Amino acid sequence: MPRADVVVIGAGLSGLACAAELAGSGASVFLAAKGMASTHWTHGGLDVAAPDGASTSRDGIARLAGSAGHPYARMSDHVADAVAAHRARLDGTAVAMVGDLDMPLAPIPTALGALRPAAILPMGQGAAVGPWEGQGLLLLGIGHFRDSWVDYAARNLTAGAWPGGPAEIRAVTADLPGLDARNNLNARTLAVLFDDPAWRARALAAMAAVVPPGAWRIGVPAVLGLEAHAEIHAHAQEVLGGAVFEMPSLPPSVPGVRLFDELRRRITAAGGRIQVGFDVVEVERDGRRVRAIHTEAASRTLRLAADTFVLATGGIAGEGIRAHRGRRLEERVFGLPVTAPNDSEWFSDDPMQPHPIESLGIDVDDHLRPIDPTGQPVLENVRVIGSSLAGMRYLEQRCGDGVAITSAHVVARSLAARSAAA
Amino acid sequence: MPAGAEVDVVVIGGGATGAGVLRDLAMRGLSATLVERGDFASGTSGRYHGLLHSGARYVESDPISARHCIEENAVLRRIAPGTIEPTGGYFVATPDDPDDYLDRFPAACAKAGIETEPVPLDELFRAEPLLSREIRAAYRVPDAALEPWELVDGTLNSAREHGATAHRYRAVIGFERDADGSVAAVMTRDTRTGEEETIACRAVVSAAGAWAGQIAELAGARLTMSPGKGSMLIFNRRFSTAVINRLAPPGDGDILVPVHTVCILGTTDITGEDPDDAVVTEEEISALLADGERLVPGISGARVLRAYAGSRPLYDADEVSGAASHDESREISRAHHVIDHGARDGVGGLWSIVGGKLTTYRLMARDVTDAVAAALGNDAPCRTADEPLPEPAGHSPYWLGDRLAAIEAEGGGDADLVCECELVTRQRLADALDRRADSSLDDLRRTTRLGMGPCQGAFCMPRAAAMLDARRADGRLHPAAPDANVALRSFAAERLRGTRPIAWGDQLTELFLTAGIFRGTLGTDALPEHTGGDDAAS
Ligand SMILES: Cc1cc2nc3c(=O)[nH]c(=O)nc-3n(C[C@H](O)[C@H](O)[C@H](O)COP(=O)(O)OP(=O)(O)OC[C@H]3O[C@@H](n4cnc5c(N)ncnc54)[C@H](O)[C@@H]3O)c2cc1C
Ligand SMILES: Cc1cc2nc3c(=O)[nH]c(=O)nc-3n(C[C@H](O)[C@H](O)[C@H](O)COP(=O)(O)OP(=O)(O)OC[C@H]3O[C@@H](n4cnc5c(N)ncnc54)[C@H](O)[C@@H]3O)c2cc1C
Numbered sequence: 001m002p003r004a005d006v007v008v009i010g011a012g013l014s015g016l017a018c019a020a021e022l023a024g025s026g027a028s029v030f031l032a033a034k035g036m037a038s039t040h041w042t043h044g045g046l047d048v049a050a051p052d053g054a055s056t057s058r059d060g061i062a063r064l065a066g067s068a069g070h071p072y073a074r075m076s077d078h079v080a081d082a083v084a085a086h087r088a089r090l091d092g093t094a095v096a097m098v099g100d101l102d103m104p105l106a107p108i109p110t111a112l113g114a115l116r117p118a119a120i121l122p123m124g125q126g127a128a129v130g131p132w133e134g135q136g137l138l139l140l141g142i143g144h145f146r147d148s149w150v151d152y153a154a155r156n157l158t159a160g161a162w163p164g165g166p167a168e169i170r171a172v173t174a175d176l177p178g179l180d181a182r183n184n185l186n187a188r189t190l191a192v193l194f195d196d197p198a199w200r201a202r203a204l205a206a207m208a209a210v211v212p213p214g215a216w217r218i219g220v221p222a223v224l225g226l227e228a229h230a231e232i233h234a235h236a237q238e239v240l241g242g243a244v245f246e247m248p249s250l251p252p253s254v255p256g257v258r259l260f261d262e263l264r265r266r267i268t269a270a271g272g273r274i275q276v277g278f279d280v281v282e283v284e285r286d287g288r289r290v291r292a293i294h295t296e297a298a299s300r301t302l303r304l305a306a307d308t309f310v311l312a313t314g315g316i317a318g319e320g321i322r323a324h325r326g327r328r329l330e331e332r333v334f335g336l337p338v339t340a341p342n343d344s345e346w347f348s349d350d351p352m353q354p355h356p357i358e359s360l361g362i363d364v365d366d367h368l369r370p371i372d373p374t375g376q377p378v379l380e381n382v383r384v385i386g387s388s389l390a391g392m393r394y395l396e397q398r399c400g401d402g403v404a405i406t407s408a409h410v411v412a413r414s415l416a417a418r419s420a421a422a
Numbered sequence: 423m424p425a426g427a428e429v430d431v432v433v434i435g436g437g438a439t440g441a442g443v444l445r446d447l448a449m450r451g452l453s454a455t456l457v458e459r460g461d462f463a464s465g466t467s468g469r470y471h472g473l474l475h476s477g478a479r480y481v482e483s484d485p486i487s488a489r490h491c492i493e494e495n496a497v498l499r500r501i502a503p504g505t506i507e508p509t510g511g512y513f514v515a516t517p518d519d520p521d522d523y524l525d526r527f528p529a530a531c532a533k534a535g536i537e538t539e540p541v542p543l544d545e546l547f548r549a550e551p552l553l554s555r556e557i558r559a560a561y562r563v564p565d566a567a568l569e570p571w572e573l574v575d576g577t578l579n580s581a582r583e584h585g586a587t588a589h590r591y592r593a594v595i596g597f598e599r600d601a602d603g604s605v606a607a608v609m610t611r612d613t614r615t616g617e618e619e620t621i622a623c624r625a626v627v628s629a630a631g632a633w634a635g636q637i638a639e640l641a642g643a644r645l646t647m648s649p650g651k652g653s654m655l656i657f658n659r660r661f662s663t664a665v666i667n668r669l670a671p672p673g674d675g676d677i678l679v680p681v682h683t684v685c686i687l688g689t690t691d692i693t694g695e696d697p698d699d700a701v702v703t704e705e706e707i708s709a710l711l712a713d714g715e716r717l718v719p720g721i722s723g724a725r726v727l728r729a730y731a732g733s734r735p736l737y738d739a740d741e742v743s744g745a746a747s748h749d750e751s752r753e754i755s756r757a758h759h760v761i762d763h764g765a766r767d768g769v770g771g772l773w774s775i776v777g778g779k780l781t782t783y784r785l786m787a788r789d790v791t792d793a794v795a796a797a798l799g800n801d802a803p804c805r806t807a808d809e810p811l812p813e814p815a816g817h818s819p820y821w822l823g824d825r826l827a828a829i830e831a832e833g834g835g836d837a838d839l840v841c842e843c844e845l846v847t848r849q850r851l852a853d854a855l856d857r858r859a860d861s862s863l864d865d866l867r868r869t870t871r872l873g874m875g876p877c878q879g880a881f882c883m884p885r886a887a888a889m890l891d892a893r894r895a896d897g898r899l900h901p902a903a904p905d906a907n908v909a910l911r912s913f914a915a916e917r918l919r920g921t922r923p924i925a926w927g928d929q930l931t932e933l934f935l936t937a938g939i940f941r942g943t944l945g946t947d948a949l950p951e952h953t954g955g956d957d958a959a960s
Binding site: 038041042043110111112113114115116144146147149151152155156157158159160248249250251253315316317319322323324325326327346347349350351352353354355358394395396400 | 711722881887892907918922925931934937940942945947948950954
């Protein structure tokens with residue numbers, strides 16, 4: 001029966017970061033998750049804080065920390081350390097990050113041709129950030145790939161205001177060898193093709209052939225390989241003759257998959273254990289402490305005992321919190337109290353704008369222990385991290401990744417300090 | 423014919439009834455044009471339960487309606503087989519359903535001409551294993567699933583073949599009347615461009631369904647409608663292969679209709695005033711699920727994809743017959759009624775056709791066309807029951823498996839799918855846009871089922887928007903069509919409207935994922951209002 005110092009539940013950015021940091025500091029860690037997480041859905045950048053009006057991420061953090069109930073209100077002092085720890089973890093890998101908390105939040109183009117603010121991005125997306133200084137933007141699409149819409153994106157980017165943006169915006173499409181409408185092309189299948197050196201050479205040549213003369217930065221679909229990404233990215237810049245950046249589109253997110261794979265490697269390399277694919281089905285308690293959880297594993301249940309349990313199950317999108325009919329909300333592992341804006345309408349009419357319900361989650365104390373409405377910890381040896389936390393609207397405030405790694409860092413540090421003291 | 427008349431008859435309303443009237447007029451050799459304020463079949467005809475009634479539901483409460491249904495049921499199977507999935511149907515008695523109703527049911531059906539057959543319970547449960555084992559009796563009836571969009575489309579195509587025209591996104595805003603009070607012309611406005619046009623005519627048929635009262639008022643006539651709102655829930659899969667009805671007087675949540683890949687549970691019935699009130703309330707959802715449990719235990723824990731509501735085109739019974747009063751909208755006759763506003767209100771040349779069912783649309787059309795044709799001196803017989811509808815209504819019914827087979831036959835793989843849930847290929851969308859270059863994404867949904875599956879459009883919406891944009895850039899989109907960004911936003915809003923009332927469980931997760939893809943990854947909150955390009959945003 002496995003035993004660990006810490007059991008982390010959830011394999012999203014928060015759970016992975018927490019487990020990696022704990023394993024790196026010598027704690028014994030077991031990460032158990034039901035399935036793949038939002039890494040596989042999102043753009044793969046590191047959104048730390050970009051609420052409306054923020055000039056830099058640091059400014060964004062301060063603004064969010066000022067609103068009561070926001071996770072940053074109790075963690076803002078730790079964000080810089082958490083970002084540094086996260087970057088250190090990824091340095092030297094294909095998902096190394098560029099940018100920092102003091103860089104101006106720059107508008108970067110999305111696959112649909114809207115602009116979103118960003119500062120810290122994986123190396124492969126870094127060239128999307130200005131200043132453009134007279135350079136043009138070339139959107140280079142891939143023929144028959146149904147999630148690349150470069151003409152539409154170019155027209156949207158031209159229609160919208162982009163202060164300090166490129167001198168010119170153009171779209172071209174390359175037909176890559178052997179691809180036609182019959183292939184089941186999603187971002188991931190294309191990335192796997194790019195990992196093959198022979199195919200890649202022909203593909204990049206076909207892409208180079210459609211690049212018009214001029215000084216361009218080139219946006220391509222985020223499909224430049226899974227395993228060999230760093231090499232492919234360098235190769236692409238060389239062949240296409242300009243800085244190349246990836247533009248994430250519909251899931252599966254190749255940048256996110258790379259990040260997931262890298263963090264998983266980190267955890268196992270440091271001796272941590274990971275099991276993805278099974279729900280937590282039972283919890284053993286002892287008063288206000290959790291003794292063990294049981295997960296469903298292949299044809300048997302697995303009992304996981306630990307000193308501390310970290311809940312990183314990701315709210316509604318991660319399926320850690322479930323809403324039942326009649327607005328009844330359930331935290332699915334420990335049955336923790338869930339806070340939601342119950343008195344108001346949960347949704348706005350406009351699907352493109354924030355919904356009040358997005359701020360739902362679990363209330364915690366300064367140690368990130370779950371609390372009840374009176375402020376008392378519900379379970380003493382449980383910590384809550386990531387987008388399970390109440391009080392933020394990560395899409396609107398663009399703070400989901402920052403909150404994930406900061407809460408992971410806060411918990412990992414305090415637990416590591418404790419196991420060192422023990 | 424008054425000077426300047428452009429057509430013999432203007433038909434108002436592009437639901438099933440209006441389309442049927444247009445076809446009937448055209449087949450009798452009258453010149454006719456139809457105007458619809460939204461897309462065709464975007465009113466009640468596109469928001470109904472999906473059932474080709476056998477009539478058995480009304481054998482006691484409304485025998486006239488029951489007889490109409492069974493007769494037209496047979497006619498539609500003949501003229502529009504492509505719109506019908508012959509699922510068959512059962513009436514089943516649960517422990518809550520009254521014994522006396524059960525006892526009277528077979529005889530009442532026989533009297534209305536509806537063939538029924540008792541079904542042994544073991545046979546029922548073998549055919550429909552998810553049904554409640556508490557069901558104590560069952561009868562087979564000739565119900566079926568009826569696809570409204572293709573029916574209306576096919577009916578309009580037939581009308582066009584006979585020389586009629588039909589215009590969507592054109593609302594009636596008023597009438598011109600002669601000194602004697604009779605209508606001389608219909609004033610219309612294009613709801614997208616604002617352009618106004620007056621169509622002179624000899625007669626007008628209002629087939630505006632639940633909105634017929636509003637049309638009558640515009641003409642200075644009187645017609646009190648009593649719209650009954652009905653709400654329905656769509657589940658992500660079928661729970662039965664046949665239509666399941668409760669063997670009881672009509673009530674809430676008592677019919678389950680398998681439709682394509684999903685099934686629809688309905689309906690509530692709430693007497694209302696405003697036919698545009700399509701809000702589904704939490705109370706209605708609870709009522710539907712509670713009643714659904716009696717048919718399929720566990721249904722309230724299943725995944726609901728959408729909730730939606732339609733407005734029944736019921737007229738105030740006092741008004742047409744002076745008959746007894748009523749307190750529940752379900753007790754108002756569902757049989758249709760032709761109203762001659764010339765005879766009744768002094769507004770000559772205007773007829774309203776109200777009430778009825780989608781199942782009886784052709785019969786309704788015939789009755790009002792008989793009246794109008796006679797008044798215009800046309801004595802050609804009605805032939806709408808004899809001549810089958812042209813494509814798309816004439817082919818074999820939609821089945822997801824057929825789409826899969828067609829895709830596989832071309833060599834396997836995944837073809838070029840825009841919508842994975844409903845297997846909608848790029849080619850299918852292109853064909854739909856070739857036929858109607860002024861389509862929005864929501865209009866495309868009605869003809870192709872784009873975005874109607876479990877993900878409710880999260881993946882196909884941006885893909886299809888990019889297609890619209892490419893066509894606009896090539897000048898292949900109608901100038902009145904919304905540009906891609908407008909279409910994307912309104913389609914997303916329409917999809918959200920249907921998910922909000924049932925946003926719990928998996929569907930709330932789906933809504934969060936969609937929000938994450940749209941706003942997080944694609945940045946749709948900052949998408950320009952209009953897409954740019956050579957003929958950028960006007
Ligand atoms: C909840 C519910 C469930 C039902 N289930 C079934 C069923 O299972 N089987 C069945 O046979 N029947 C069913 N019915 C009944 C059936 O749906 C309707 O009787 C039928 O669809 C009515 O068609 P229609 O063409 O008369 O009206 P509609 O389809 O509503 O058409 C009227 C049209 O007029 C248009 N209009 C309104 N104002 C204007 C204007 N100013 N200018 C231009 N156009 C205008 C509207 O936009 C609308 O499209 C159901 C009805 C409801 C409400
Ligand atoms: C589509 C999408 C787009 C987003 N875009 C942005 C953006 O642009 N900007 C931004 O700031 N944020 C964005 N976010 C949010 C951001 O990605 C997350 O906040 C962040 O990644 C942190 O996730 P997490 O680790 O808390 O949880 P998640 O990544 O959701 O992971 C939850 C994990 O818990 C597991 N789990 C759940 N329940 C159980 C159980 N009972 N037993 C075992 N395991 C369980 C799941 O399987 C999964 O592994 C987006 C999220 C989504 C879904």
